Amino acid sequence: MPSPHAAEAQSPLRPLVHLMYALHTLSWFSLGLFSVVAMVLNVLKRDTTRSDFYLSHFRWQARSFWFTLLWLVLTLPLWLLFVFPGWAAWSLIGLWYLYRFVRGWWAFAEFRPMPVPHP
Numbered sequence: 001m002p003s004p005h006a007a008e009a010q011s012p013l014r015p016l017v018h019l020m021y022a023l024h025t026l027s028w029f030s031l032g033l034f035s036v037v038a039m040v041l042n043v044l045k046r047d048t049t050r051s052d053f054y055l056s057h058f059r060w061q062a063r064s065f066w067f068t069l070l071w072l073v074l075t076l077p078l079w080l081l082f083v084f085p086g087w088a089a090w091s092l093i094g095l096w097y098l099y100r101f102v103r104g105w106w107a108f109a110e111f112r113p114m115p116v117p118h119p
Helices: 006-010 013-025 033-048 052-074 083-109
Strands: none
Touching: 013 033, 013 052, 013 083, 033 052, 052 083
């Protein structure tokens, strides 16, 4: 009898999603450029799957990226006050971003879908 994760494990999207998580996780070293590349891949490949498992990870990555960008823009004025408030805010946002992608990547490696937000 096949494993309940056999379909997800055999999907051609699996290496791509691992790559996207890696790009997001390493984006600190590229000042966000890797995340932009990962988001382009996310947008281009999201419609190629009907799997709820993969869709949950595509959604998790997209929401993490867009919420991070929103918080970076909203806290940008803190840099005008003094360096420390801006640095502190962006450091916390960066840690939250890293947490989101490590958590998502770990769940993906264990074939666990990411939670879907409820309205």
